[in-house]
Amino acid sequence: MKKKIALISLVLIILIEFYILVFIVDDAKSTLVKSTEEHYFNKKNDKNDPLKIDDKNNEKAEVFLPVDTILQIPELPNGCEITSVTSLLTFYNYDVTKTEMSDKYLPKQPFHRTNNKLYGSNPYAAYAGDPRDNNGFFTFAPPIVEAANRYITEVGGEDLAKDISGSSRETIMEYVDQGIPVVVWMTRDLSPPKIEYSWYLHETEEIFNALINLHSVVLNGYNDKEVFVMDPLKGQTTYNADLFFESYSSLGSHAMTIVKKSK
Structure with a gap:
Protein backbone atom coordinates (compact mmCIF):
# COMPACT_ATOMS: atom_id res chain seq x y z
CA MET A 1 0.00 0.00 0.00
CA ASN A 45 10.01 54.59 -37.86
CA ASP A 46 13.74 55.07 -37.51
CA LYS A 47 14.38 58.80 -37.86
CA ASN A 48 17.75 58.08 -39.41
CA ASP A 49 16.15 56.20 -42.30
CA PRO A 50 16.75 58.36 -45.42
CA LEU A 51 13.41 57.38 -46.93
CA LYS A 52 10.34 57.41 -44.72
CA ILE A 53 7.00 55.87 -45.66
CA ASP A 54 3.66 57.09 -44.32
CA ASP A 55 1.83 53.83 -43.54
CA LYS A 56 -1.62 55.43 -43.70
CA ASN A 57 -1.56 56.39 -47.37
CA ASN A 58 1.66 54.68 -48.53
CA GLU A 59 3.17 58.01 -49.61
CA LYS A 60 6.71 59.24 -49.03
CA ALA A 61 6.85 61.37 -45.90
CA GLU A 62 10.53 62.28 -46.19
CA VAL A 63 13.20 61.94 -48.85
CA PHE A 64 16.90 62.72 -48.44
CA LEU A 65 19.56 62.29 -51.14
CA PRO A 66 23.12 62.32 -49.69
CA VAL A 67 24.84 64.80 -52.01
CA ASP A 68 28.31 65.97 -51.02
CA THR A 69 28.55 69.24 -49.11
CA ILE A 70 30.83 71.54 -51.13
CA LEU A 71 31.29 75.16 -50.05
CA GLN A 72 32.14 77.86 -52.58
CA ILE A 73 34.19 79.89 -50.10
CA PRO A 74 37.03 80.81 -50.16
CA GLU A 75 38.08 79.97 -53.72
CA LEU A 76 34.85 80.93 -55.50
CA PRO A 77 33.20 83.84 -53.65
CA ASN A 78 30.69 84.22 -56.50
CA GLY A 79 30.58 80.62 -57.68
CA CYS A 80 27.41 79.18 -56.16
CA GLU A 81 26.16 77.84 -59.52
CA ILE A 82 29.31 75.98 -60.53
CA THR A 83 29.80 74.73 -56.95
CA SER A 84 26.26 73.35 -56.92
CA VAL A 85 26.69 71.45 -60.17
CA THR A 86 30.00 70.07 -58.89
CA SER A 87 28.06 68.62 -55.97
CA LEU A 88 25.72 66.93 -58.47
CA LEU A 89 28.65 65.50 -60.40
CA THR A 90 30.27 64.06 -57.26
CA PHE A 91 26.88 62.59 -56.29
CA TYR A 92 27.17 60.57 -59.52
CA ASN A 93 30.74 59.55 -58.58
CA TYR A 94 32.61 61.92 -60.92
CA ASP A 95 35.99 62.94 -59.52
CA VAL A 96 36.08 66.68 -60.15
CA THR A 97 36.52 69.83 -58.07
CA LYS A 98 34.62 73.11 -58.08
CA THR A 99 37.71 75.06 -59.18
CA GLU A 100 38.40 72.64 -62.02
CA MET A 101 34.80 73.04 -63.21
CA SER A 102 35.03 76.83 -62.89
CA ASP A 103 38.45 77.31 -64.48
CA LYS A 104 38.28 74.75 -67.27
CA TYR A 105 34.68 74.07 -68.26
CA LEU A 106 32.49 77.05 -67.36
CA PRO A 107 31.84 79.54 -70.21
CA LYS A 108 32.85 82.98 -68.92
CA GLN A 109 32.97 86.48 -70.34
CA PRO A 110 34.77 89.36 -68.61
CA PHE A 111 33.40 92.85 -68.08
CA HIS A 112 34.94 95.77 -69.95
CA ARG A 113 34.30 99.48 -70.45
CA THR A 114 34.04 101.17 -73.81
CA ASN A 115 33.08 104.85 -74.22
CA ASN A 116 32.34 104.95 -70.52
CA LYS A 117 29.80 102.13 -70.85
CA LEU A 118 30.09 98.87 -68.90
CA TYR A 119 29.70 95.74 -71.04
CA GLY A 120 29.07 92.26 -69.67
CA SER A 121 27.79 88.87 -70.75
CA ASN A 122 24.31 87.55 -71.25
CA PRO A 123 23.91 85.16 -68.27
CA TYR A 124 22.02 82.74 -70.52
CA ALA A 125 25.21 82.39 -72.59
CA ALA A 126 28.14 82.78 -70.18
CA TYR A 127 29.07 83.62 -66.63
CA ALA A 128 29.34 87.38 -66.13
CA GLY A 129 32.90 87.90 -64.92
CA ASP A 130 34.72 85.16 -63.01
CA PRO A 131 33.52 83.15 -59.97
CA ARG A 132 36.97 83.62 -58.41
CA ASP A 133 36.52 87.40 -58.50
CA ASN A 134 34.72 89.34 -55.77
CA ASN A 135 33.23 91.41 -58.60
CA GLY A 136 31.94 88.36 -60.46
CA PHE A 137 28.19 88.10 -60.91
CA PHE A 138 26.24 85.02 -61.99
CA THR A 139 24.90 82.79 -64.71
CA PHE A 140 21.59 81.09 -65.37
CA ALA A 141 21.18 77.40 -66.18
CA PRO A 142 22.42 77.09 -69.83
CA PRO A 143 26.13 77.81 -69.17
CA ILE A 144 26.08 75.48 -66.14
CA VAL A 145 24.53 72.75 -68.28
CA GLU A 146 27.20 73.38 -70.93
CA ALA A 147 29.99 73.16 -68.34
CA ALA A 148 28.68 69.88 -66.92
CA ASN A 149 28.24 68.31 -70.36
CA ARG A 150 31.73 69.44 -71.45
CA TYR A 151 33.19 67.65 -68.45
CA ILE A 152 31.01 64.52 -68.75
CA THR A 153 31.85 64.18 -72.45
CA GLU A 154 35.57 64.62 -71.83
CA VAL A 155 35.69 61.85 -69.22
CA GLY A 156 33.42 59.53 -71.19
CA GLY A 157 30.50 59.67 -68.77
CA GLU A 158 27.09 58.18 -69.46
CA ASP A 159 25.06 61.04 -68.00
CA LEU A 160 23.53 64.20 -69.44
CA ALA A 161 23.08 67.62 -67.88
CA LYS A 162 19.79 69.21 -68.88
CA ASP A 163 18.14 72.58 -68.45
CA ILE A 164 14.78 72.12 -66.73
CA SER A 165 14.05 75.82 -66.23
CA GLY A 166 10.34 76.60 -66.21
CA SER A 167 9.51 73.33 -64.46
CA SER A 168 6.67 73.33 -61.96
CA ARG A 169 7.19 72.59 -58.30
CA GLU A 170 5.59 69.19 -58.82
CA THR A 171 7.94 68.31 -61.68
CA ILE A 172 11.03 69.25 -59.68
CA MET A 173 9.83 67.20 -56.72
CA GLU A 174 9.30 64.23 -59.06
CA TYR A 175 13.01 64.35 -59.94
CA VAL A 176 13.89 64.22 -56.24
CA ASP A 177 11.44 61.33 -55.73
CA GLN A 178 13.32 59.45 -58.46
CA GLY A 179 16.64 59.97 -56.63
CA ILE A 180 17.76 62.87 -58.83
CA PRO A 181 18.93 66.05 -57.04
CA VAL A 182 18.26 69.38 -58.77
CA VAL A 183 20.17 72.68 -58.89
CA VAL A 184 17.65 75.45 -58.20
CA TRP A 185 18.11 79.22 -58.52
CA MET A 186 16.65 81.15 -55.60
CA THR A 187 17.27 84.42 -53.81
CA ARG A 188 19.73 84.46 -50.95
CA ASP A 189 17.88 83.66 -47.70
CA LEU A 190 14.60 83.75 -49.69
CA SER A 191 14.64 87.55 -49.71
CA PRO A 192 12.73 89.47 -52.42
CA PRO A 193 14.64 89.88 -55.72
CA LYS A 194 16.84 92.99 -55.75
CA ILE A 195 18.02 94.69 -58.94
CA GLU A 196 20.64 97.35 -58.26
CA TYR A 197 23.11 96.85 -61.11
CA SER A 198 23.11 96.81 -64.90
CA TRP A 199 25.39 96.52 -67.94
CA TYR A 200 25.22 96.49 -71.71
CA LEU A 201 25.28 93.10 -73.40
CA HIS A 202 28.34 92.54 -75.58
CA GLU A 203 26.42 91.21 -78.56
CA THR A 204 23.30 93.38 -78.71
CA GLU A 205 24.06 96.60 -76.77
CA GLU A 206 20.87 95.98 -74.81
CA ILE A 207 20.84 96.96 -71.16
CA PHE A 208 20.68 94.00 -68.80
CA ASN A 209 19.39 94.62 -65.28
CA ALA A 210 21.18 92.31 -62.86
CA LEU A 211 20.04 90.81 -59.59
CA ILE A 212 22.37 91.28 -56.65
CA ASN A 213 20.91 88.57 -54.37
CA LEU A 214 20.65 85.62 -56.75
CA HIS A 215 21.82 82.28 -55.36
CA SER A 216 21.95 78.61 -56.41
CA VAL A 217 21.54 75.52 -54.23
CA VAL A 218 21.08 71.78 -54.64
CA LEU A 219 17.61 70.53 -53.76
CA ASN A 220 18.21 67.06 -52.31
CA GLY A 221 15.16 66.19 -50.25
CA TYR A 222 12.01 67.22 -48.46
CA ASN A 223 9.51 66.44 -45.73
CA ASP A 224 5.90 67.57 -45.36
CA LYS A 225 6.81 71.23 -44.74
CA GLU A 226 10.47 71.75 -45.64
CA VAL A 227 12.94 71.21 -48.42
CA PHE A 228 16.48 69.98 -47.78
CA VAL A 229 19.19 71.78 -49.73
CA MET A 230 22.96 71.76 -50.01
CA ASP A 231 23.67 75.47 -49.87
CA PRO A 232 27.21 76.34 -51.11
CA LEU A 233 27.34 79.14 -48.54
CA LYS A 234 25.92 77.24 -45.54
CA GLY A 235 26.21 73.53 -46.16
CA GLN A 236 23.24 71.22 -45.64
CA THR A 237 20.24 73.20 -44.46
CA THR A 238 16.45 73.42 -44.69
CA TYR A 239 13.97 75.99 -45.99
CA ASN A 240 10.23 76.29 -45.77
CA ALA A 241 9.05 74.52 -48.93
CA ASP A 242 6.40 77.08 -49.90
CA LEU A 243 8.76 80.04 -49.48
CA PHE A 244 11.53 78.19 -51.31
CA PHE A 245 9.42 77.63 -54.41
CA GLU A 246 8.02 81.15 -54.24
CA SER A 247 11.60 82.41 -54.43
CA TYR A 248 12.33 80.03 -57.31
CA SER A 249 9.31 81.38 -59.22
CA SER A 250 10.07 85.02 -58.44
CA LEU A 251 13.41 84.74 -60.31
CA GLY A 252 11.89 83.16 -63.40
CA SER A 253 12.07 79.44 -62.43
CA HIS A 254 15.66 78.53 -63.30
CA ALA A 255 16.81 74.94 -62.67
CA MET A 256 18.99 72.14 -64.07
CA THR A 257 19.87 68.56 -63.26
CA ILE A 258 21.82 65.52 -64.44
CA VAL A 259 20.19 62.33 -65.72
CA LYS A 260 21.16 59.20 -67.63
CA LYS A 261 21.50 59.83 -71.37
CA SER A 262 18.73 57.35 -72.09
CA LYS A 263 16.20 59.42 -70.14
Whole structure:
Protein backbone atom coordinates (compact mmCIF):
# COMPACT_ATOMS: atom_id res chain seq x y z
CA MET A 1 0.00 0.00 0.00
CA LYS A 2 2.80 2.44 0.87
CA LYS A 3 4.49 1.67 -2.44
CA LYS A 4 1.28 2.54 -4.36
CA ILE A 5 0.91 5.84 -2.50
CA ALA A 6 4.55 6.70 -3.22
CA LEU A 7 4.12 5.87 -6.89
CA ILE A 8 0.96 8.00 -7.17
CA SER A 9 2.74 10.91 -5.46
CA LEU A 10 5.67 10.63 -7.90
CA VAL A 11 3.32 10.66 -10.90
CA LEU A 12 1.52 13.75 -9.53
CA ILE A 13 4.83 15.57 -9.04
CA ILE A 14 5.91 14.76 -12.62
CA LEU A 15 2.58 16.00 -14.03
CA ILE A 16 2.78 19.25 -12.05
CA GLU A 17 6.35 19.92 -13.23
CA PHE A 18 5.32 19.20 -16.85
CA TYR A 19 2.48 21.73 -16.75
CA ILE A 20 4.75 24.34 -15.16
CA LEU A 21 7.32 23.80 -17.95
CA VAL A 22 4.64 24.16 -20.66
CA PHE A 23 3.44 27.42 -19.08
CA ILE A 24 6.98 28.86 -19.01
CA VAL A 25 7.66 27.94 -22.65
CA ASP A 26 4.34 29.41 -23.83
CA ASP A 27 5.03 32.61 -21.90
CA ALA A 28 8.51 32.85 -23.43
CA LYS A 29 7.07 32.44 -26.91
CA SER A 30 4.58 35.20 -26.21
CA THR A 31 7.35 37.52 -24.99
CA LEU A 32 9.51 36.73 -28.02
CA VAL A 33 6.71 37.56 -30.47
CA LYS A 34 5.98 40.82 -28.68
CA SER A 35 9.64 41.86 -28.72
CA THR A 36 9.94 41.09 -32.44
CA GLU A 37 6.87 43.18 -33.24
CA GLU A 38 8.22 46.12 -31.24
CA HIS A 39 11.60 45.90 -33.02
CA TYR A 40 9.90 45.92 -36.43
CA PHE A 41 7.78 48.92 -35.46
CA ASN A 42 10.79 50.87 -34.23
CA LYS A 43 12.78 49.99 -37.36
CA LYS A 44 10.01 51.25 -39.63
CA ASN A 45 10.01 54.59 -37.86
CA ASP A 46 13.74 55.07 -37.51
CA LYS A 47 14.38 58.80 -37.86
CA ASN A 48 17.75 58.08 -39.41
CA ASP A 49 16.15 56.20 -42.30
CA PRO A 50 16.75 58.36 -45.42
CA LEU A 51 13.41 57.38 -46.93
CA LYS A 52 10.34 57.41 -44.72
CA ILE A 53 7.00 55.87 -45.66
CA ASP A 54 3.66 57.09 -44.32
CA ASP A 55 1.83 53.83 -43.54
CA LYS A 56 -1.62 55.43 -43.70
CA ASN A 57 -1.56 56.39 -47.37
CA ASN A 58 1.66 54.68 -48.53
CA GLU A 59 3.17 58.01 -49.61
CA LYS A 60 6.71 59.24 -49.03
CA ALA A 61 6.85 61.37 -45.90
CA GLU A 62 10.53 62.28 -46.19
CA VAL A 63 13.20 61.94 -48.85
CA PHE A 64 16.90 62.72 -48.44
CA LEU A 65 19.56 62.29 -51.14
CA PRO A 66 23.12 62.32 -49.69
CA VAL A 67 24.84 64.80 -52.01
CA ASP A 68 28.31 65.97 -51.02
CA THR A 69 28.55 69.24 -49.11
CA ILE A 70 30.83 71.54 -51.13
CA LEU A 71 31.29 75.16 -50.05
CA GLN A 72 32.14 77.86 -52.58
CA ILE A 73 34.19 79.89 -50.10
CA PRO A 74 37.03 80.81 -50.16
CA GLU A 75 38.08 79.97 -53.72
CA LEU A 76 34.85 80.93 -55.50
CA PRO A 77 33.20 83.84 -53.65
CA ASN A 78 30.69 84.22 -56.50
CA GLY A 79 30.58 80.62 -57.68
CA CYS A 80 27.41 79.18 -56.16
CA GLU A 81 26.16 77.84 -59.52
CA ILE A 82 29.31 75.98 -60.53
CA THR A 83 29.80 74.73 -56.95
CA SER A 84 26.26 73.35 -56.92
CA VAL A 85 26.69 71.45 -60.17
CA THR A 86 30.00 70.07 -58.89
CA SER A 87 28.06 68.62 -55.97
CA LEU A 88 25.72 66.93 -58.47
CA LEU A 89 28.65 65.50 -60.40
CA THR A 90 30.27 64.06 -57.26
CA PHE A 91 26.88 62.59 -56.29
CA TYR A 92 27.17 60.57 -59.52
CA ASN A 93 30.74 59.55 -58.58
CA TYR A 94 32.61 61.92 -60.92
CA ASP A 95 35.99 62.94 -59.52
CA VAL A 96 36.08 66.68 -60.15
CA THR A 97 36.52 69.83 -58.07
CA LYS A 98 34.62 73.11 -58.08
CA THR A 99 37.71 75.06 -59.18
CA GLU A 100 38.40 72.64 -62.02
CA MET A 101 34.80 73.04 -63.21
CA SER A 102 35.03 76.83 -62.89
CA ASP A 103 38.45 77.31 -64.48
CA LYS A 104 38.28 74.75 -67.27
CA TYR A 105 34.68 74.07 -68.26
CA LEU A 106 32.49 77.05 -67.36
CA PRO A 107 31.84 79.54 -70.21
CA LYS A 108 32.85 82.98 -68.92
CA GLN A 109 32.97 86.48 -70.34
CA PRO A 110 34.77 89.36 -68.61
CA PHE A 111 33.40 92.85 -68.08
CA HIS A 112 34.94 95.77 -69.95
CA ARG A 113 34.30 99.48 -70.45
CA THR A 114 34.04 101.17 -73.81
CA ASN A 115 33.08 104.85 -74.22
CA ASN A 116 32.34 104.95 -70.52
CA LYS A 117 29.80 102.13 -70.85
CA LEU A 118 30.09 98.87 -68.90
CA TYR A 119 29.70 95.74 -71.04
CA GLY A 120 29.07 92.26 -69.67
CA SER A 121 27.79 88.87 -70.75
CA ASN A 122 24.31 87.55 -71.25
CA PRO A 123 23.91 85.16 -68.27
CA TYR A 124 22.02 82.74 -70.52
CA ALA A 125 25.21 82.39 -72.59
CA ALA A 126 28.14 82.78 -70.18
CA TYR A 127 29.07 83.62 -66.63
CA ALA A 128 29.34 87.38 -66.13
CA GLY A 129 32.90 87.90 -64.92
CA ASP A 130 34.72 85.16 -63.01
CA PRO A 131 33.52 83.15 -59.97
CA ARG A 132 36.97 83.62 -58.41
CA ASP A 133 36.52 87.40 -58.50
CA ASN A 134 34.72 89.34 -55.77
CA ASN A 135 33.23 91.41 -58.60
CA GLY A 136 31.94 88.36 -60.46
CA PHE A 137 28.19 88.10 -60.91
CA PHE A 138 26.24 85.02 -61.99
CA THR A 139 24.90 82.79 -64.71
CA PHE A 140 21.59 81.09 -65.37
CA ALA A 141 21.18 77.40 -66.18
CA PRO A 142 22.42 77.09 -69.83
CA PRO A 143 26.13 77.81 -69.17
CA ILE A 144 26.08 75.48 -66.14
CA VAL A 145 24.53 72.75 -68.28
CA GLU A 146 27.20 73.38 -70.93
CA ALA A 147 29.99 73.16 -68.34
CA ALA A 148 28.68 69.88 -66.92
CA ASN A 149 28.24 68.31 -70.36
CA ARG A 150 31.73 69.44 -71.45
CA TYR A 151 33.19 67.65 -68.45
CA ILE A 152 31.01 64.52 -68.75
CA THR A 153 31.85 64.18 -72.45
CA GLU A 154 35.57 64.62 -71.83
CA VAL A 155 35.69 61.85 -69.22
CA GLY A 156 33.42 59.53 -71.19
CA GLY A 157 30.50 59.67 -68.77
CA GLU A 158 27.09 58.18 -69.46
CA ASP A 159 25.06 61.04 -68.00
CA LEU A 160 23.53 64.20 -69.44
CA ALA A 161 23.08 67.62 -67.88
CA LYS A 162 19.79 69.21 -68.88
CA ASP A 163 18.14 72.58 -68.45
CA ILE A 164 14.78 72.12 -66.73
CA SER A 165 14.05 75.82 -66.23
CA GLY A 166 10.34 76.60 -66.21
CA SER A 167 9.51 73.33 -64.46
CA SER A 168 6.67 73.33 -61.96
CA ARG A 169 7.19 72.59 -58.30
CA GLU A 170 5.59 69.19 -58.82
CA THR A 171 7.94 68.31 -61.68
CA ILE A 172 11.03 69.25 -59.68
CA MET A 173 9.83 67.20 -56.72
CA GLU A 174 9.30 64.23 -59.06
CA TYR A 175 13.01 64.35 -59.94
CA VAL A 176 13.89 64.22 -56.24
CA ASP A 177 11.44 61.33 -55.73
CA GLN A 178 13.32 59.45 -58.46
CA GLY A 179 16.64 59.97 -56.63
CA ILE A 180 17.76 62.87 -58.83
CA PRO A 181 18.93 66.05 -57.04
CA VAL A 182 18.26 69.38 -58.77
CA VAL A 183 20.17 72.68 -58.89
CA VAL A 184 17.65 75.45 -58.20
CA TRP A 185 18.11 79.22 -58.52
CA MET A 186 16.65 81.15 -55.60
CA THR A 187 17.27 84.42 -53.81
CA ARG A 188 19.73 84.46 -50.95
CA ASP A 189 17.88 83.66 -47.70
CA LEU A 190 14.60 83.75 -49.69
CA SER A 191 14.64 87.55 -49.71
CA PRO A 192 12.73 89.47 -52.42
CA PRO A 193 14.64 89.88 -55.72
CA LYS A 194 16.84 92.99 -55.75
CA ILE A 195 18.02 94.69 -58.94
CA GLU A 196 20.64 97.35 -58.26
CA TYR A 197 23.11 96.85 -61.11
CA SER A 198 23.11 96.81 -64.90
CA TRP A 199 25.39 96.52 -67.94
CA TYR A 200 25.22 96.49 -71.71
CA LEU A 201 25.28 93.10 -73.40
CA HIS A 202 28.34 92.54 -75.58
CA GLU A 203 26.42 91.21 -78.56
CA THR A 204 23.30 93.38 -78.71
CA GLU A 205 24.06 96.60 -76.77
CA GLU A 206 20.87 95.98 -74.81
CA ILE A 207 20.84 96.96 -71.16
CA PHE A 208 20.68 94.00 -68.80
CA ASN A 209 19.39 94.62 -65.28
CA ALA A 210 21.18 92.31 -62.86
CA LEU A 211 20.04 90.81 -59.59
CA ILE A 212 22.37 91.28 -56.65
CA ASN A 213 20.91 88.57 -54.37
CA LEU A 214 20.65 85.62 -56.75
CA HIS A 215 21.82 82.28 -55.36
CA SER A 216 21.95 78.61 -56.41
CA VAL A 217 21.54 75.52 -54.23
CA VAL A 218 21.08 71.78 -54.64
CA LEU A 219 17.61 70.53 -53.76
CA ASN A 220 18.21 67.06 -52.31
CA GLY A 221 15.16 66.19 -50.25
CA TYR A 222 12.01 67.22 -48.46
CA ASN A 223 9.51 66.44 -45.73
CA ASP A 224 5.90 67.57 -45.36
CA LYS A 225 6.81 71.23 -44.74
CA GLU A 226 10.47 71.75 -45.64
CA VAL A 227 12.94 71.21 -48.42
CA PHE A 228 16.48 69.98 -47.78
CA VAL A 229 19.19 71.78 -49.73
CA MET A 230 22.96 71.76 -50.01
CA ASP A 231 23.67 75.47 -49.87
CA PRO A 232 27.21 76.34 -51.11
CA LEU A 233 27.34 79.14 -48.54
CA LYS A 234 25.92 77.24 -45.54
CA GLY A 235 26.21 73.53 -46.16
CA GLN A 236 23.24 71.22 -45.64
CA THR A 237 20.24 73.20 -44.46
CA THR A 238 16.45 73.42 -44.69
CA TYR A 239 13.97 75.99 -45.99
CA ASN A 240 10.23 76.29 -45.77
CA ALA A 241 9.05 74.52 -48.93
CA ASP A 242 6.40 77.08 -49.90
CA LEU A 243 8.76 80.04 -49.48
CA PHE A 244 11.53 78.19 -51.31
CA PHE A 245 9.42 77.63 -54.41
CA GLU A 246 8.02 81.15 -54.24
CA SER A 247 11.60 82.41 -54.43
CA TYR A 248 12.33 80.03 -57.31
CA SER A 249 9.31 81.38 -59.22
CA SER A 250 10.07 85.02 -58.44
CA LEU A 251 13.41 84.74 -60.31
CA GLY A 252 11.89 83.16 -63.40
CA SER A 253 12.07 79.44 -62.43
CA HIS A 254 15.66 78.53 -63.30
CA ALA A 255 16.81 74.94 -62.67
CA MET A 256 18.99 72.14 -64.07
CA THR A 257 19.87 68.56 -63.26
CA ILE A 258 21.82 65.52 -64.44
CA VAL A 259 20.19 62.33 -65.72
CA LYS A 260 21.16 59.20 -67.63
CA LYS A 261 21.50 59.83 -71.37
CA SER A 262 18.73 57.35 -72.09
CA LYS A 263 16.20 59.42 -70.14
